[in-house]
Amino acid sequence: MSTPTTRTAPAERLFSGPHAATTTVFAAVMFLTGFAALAVIPTLPTAARELDGVSLFPLVAGSFVAASLLGGVLGGHWADRSGAHRPLAAGMALAVITLVVSGASTSIWQLAAGRFLDGLAAGMVAVAVNAAIGQAYPGHLRPRVLALMSTCWIVPSLIGPPLAGVVAQWWSWRAVFLGLAALTLVPALVVVAMLRARSWQPVSGGESGSAGKGPALLAATAVSLGAALGQYGVSEWDARHLLFAAGGLALLVVFAPRLLPPGTWRALRGLPATVLLRGLGSGVFFTLEALVPLMLVTERDAPPPVIGLAFTGAAVAWAASSWVQGHLLERAPRHHLVVAGALVMVVAVAVAAVGTLPGTPVPVAASAMVVAAVGMGLIAPALTVLSLTHSPPDRQGCASGAMQTSQNLGQIMVLGLASAVLNAFPGDGRTEAAGYAAAFGLLLVPCALAALLAARTRAEG
Template sequence: MTRTTEPLGDAVAPPPAETAPRPEIPHRVVLAGMVALISLAAFEALGTTTAMPAVAAALDGLGMYAVAFATSLATSIVGMTLAGGWADRRGPNPPLIAGVTTFVAGLVVAGSAHQMVVVVAGRALQGIGTGLFIVALYVLVARVFAPEQRPKVFAAFAAAWVVPSIVGPALAGLVVDHIGWRWVFLGAAVLVVPTLALLAPGLRAASRGSQDAADDAAAPGDALAATRRVWWAVGVAAGLAVTNLAGARIAGDGPAGHGDAELPAAGGLDVAPLDVVLAVVGLVVVLVCAVPLVPRGTLRAAPGLPSVMVTRASASGAFSGTEAFLPLLLITQRGLTPALAGIILTVGGVSWSTAAWLRGRDRLSSRDCLRYGGLSIAVGIGVAGLLLVPAIPVAVGMVGWALVGFGMGLAHPTTSLRTLELSPVADQGRNSAAVQVSDALGGALLLTTVGTATTALLGVIGSGAFVLAMAASGLLGVAVAVLATRAGGVPSPAARTLDASASH
């Protein structure tokens, strides 16, 4: 098939020089606003994961349980791709503001829903908004902070998850138990007001400098190329939508009328051949349309930027596949309330932030961070999977999820740093979009395929279906470790200098 867009980069690219002027900007002000926005997104993500079993039960929508997670990931790809070209041409502020606005609209739609399909629609809007503002934040980091400052910035991003991780899942569980699941969404929408108040000074301070850098970096024809990439992203989202709808039909409608989430009664698996065909066609469309959105060589995990993309996708798939089904397992198999089930998510978030803080100290090479991170993810998922054995204490599962979070804290910021290291100034937006697209695709494809199969098999083999999700997620963690050398490469000159100075 002939490519209709230019590749985002060569398979192997040397770390480019920083050529754009770096304006004098109050870094603490900018960082405070960015951390506030990340914290809001963290509250929403953890709260939604905790509340979703109750949402599915209340709206008779267990069959669309995985779809609700996968849809936001799918539509975020459109937002990410749109933000990449937009930020390269106009600076990060416009896509950031548009993203926050769309995100809030999605929260209101989901919180007002009376059918599961409306919740999915709200999640779709949330995905677009998140995609817009997360890429804008990455570009803001590249335009405002020097390369040696960026590890600490991404560590601060991870630290922004600490408070949400500690109180978010438990708070969401209490809200579900005592007020109702709707306020998990609507409450997050209310929190946008103080968040924007914190973000506004930083945006004003960074606006002129980042805009000048964007104008200097923009090249003729970028707008047309960016528009083509957006249409490819729409194709990816459409393919995932078809696959998700087919998957929901394969999984079935789920139990009706339960106040708490329950697994469907064991029975036969009645799958229509047309649904299988639609699911396969949708996946083919996703893969074909995704190729122009990532660097050339990504499908074969070529060394450098392409391997960074595959590593990010693998880590995201491993984490998303486990995170989506762990609360459901705890509620349906161990009888925990949403509040108690959310405690495990809290432990994982704290360990993620801890590992990211260690990564920010720059003591390990990128290669080692990816290797140890991948191994920690794989081992942690295996330990968490032991919760399927009734005799295993829930505390063991907490340890497992903490290991998963620790591994993500090493691997996730490393892929972000490697992306910026390998990106010329003019490509910072679209390469940041590409790594975020890879992140979203990894989670969406895992949830769309393995997640749908797991949900469908719950009515056939019961709790044994959870083994499928855990096994697939664990293998992706192994993939992160295997790809460490290709994606991590050798330490950059700046990193070697810092390591040498730290050792004296």
């Protein structure tokens, strides 16, 4: 008779007793940041077209990713030194400011700056939330809290993109940013006030525990700068842009390996190959999510609600595919699922390429994002399990950080290469459509590499 009480007590303690206010704060933080992050993405191609900055769209999309990498390292460093409540409160306040900056953009450069600040805030919030959970909850409650944080993204992923598309269609893309800023201002202020009222102290004593973060922060800063320079460099084909691209590439070559396990670039068996494949898969998926909507808006004049529905479909497809691999395919070797996911991504790339043809219906082209999400739903969880398998218990945190870093680097580098191919074609109708087709065709290379190298991620036994 005591079993039901034993099972439900931990769940009840999350929203009652001493952890009620803390759980409410964390749930509100994740819901607000998730809704804001997912709602603005479908409007970015429309904004880039209106601001006459289509060629710089990769900079707008990539700056968020580059800044989130820096924000994650900065937020972790700050949380270790002073407690997680400070970077969490700062990230929430900055998130509202960035919405205003982006919504009031008068140029593509201001929009890119707003997206960079948004990525910085998102990286700080994501890492600070995880650190705060470790500092505020006992060990037996942490898995439940982390699961709750994931569920807080479900509703934003379902209603955020299509709702933003409708607002952009009936009003303007600026209304999406400014409306989100207005809607989240008061809740964000409440969250910041609650966070400032309570301090979650660092577990291992501030200064000594963060002594090794300096080199990581320097490397993350250099990588973020290199990514921004590279994304700008690939926006045009001339000597000046080539210099920027070369400078950005040099920074990435020098500093990116310092954030990854040794042997990652050579795909050594075990964790290095696993980390590399996370970057390749994420790079393909992120590039499709960036370029397919841009193509539909600029070449096919697709309405924003269609773009929003494509993002929602992709979120549902990813979740469904993840559930299948975790339940119906739980006995399948994880590296086999990586191969299957890579092959599904090949299909997605082919659908995107077909979508560049003028006679292809817009929903068919948009479905490339949904198909790609099915592939990532197989690849991402499988690689996460493999990364933990290849790491001893006391190094699993480092392995998770390397996977996240590789994901960001892969998104930046694959999008940069595809954008360089796209911008090599003049912007005149049929030729520009051929540029999109060539950019999508380039994505077959990382897909093929992921399929071929998957065996190197195999877990022995």
